[in-house]
Amino acid sequence: MAQHAESDRSGKSAGATRAQVVGIVAGVVRWIGLLITLILVVHVLLTVGSANPDNGITSFFADWAEPLALGFKDLFTPSDPKLLVLVNYGIAALFWLIVSSVLARIIRRFA
Template sequence: MVRNTHLMAASNRGSSGLAGLINAVGFVLAAVLVANVLLVLLNVDSSIEVVQLIGNLADWLSLWWPGLIQVDDATLQVLVDHGIAALFWVVVAGILARAFG
């Protein structure tokens, strides 16, 4: 009986590890989007290669969200578009972590 409990505990640890990995990936994707928002808000020079890389990744990760809610200010538009996309990735990662973890 003790062995079965031990195996169940090991199985739960493995699945919680997978859930943690899924949540971590979702967090990293959202962090890229938030980092781009901060770079835009701080008016960081977009000719810097790292800033371009983060911007390109953020544009790719924002999927279909850009333009969903129209705002007059370009800076605020980036905040809204990438903010919604970041929230999307956190929610999707949470759902997947719960389903597979």
């Protein structure tokens, strides 16, 4: 009888630990998505706001935003370069925001 009670406690403890780890992983996924979104949005704001492209901050965000935009960076090709960045990188930011949110929910639900 005592052995049964002990296995129940260890099962509950393992379940609580698993839930805690899953919550942490889902939170990390969500924060990574938010960070990527932030980088893309700052790049859009700096570009649309005509920030100096030779400035270190501007080039930092441009360098990081480039690979994070994935296939969206040339999805639309308007003639205005500011509009191009606004639309394409804006869509990429929405993509990352939605995907990270959905992925975090999936992790919480199925793990």
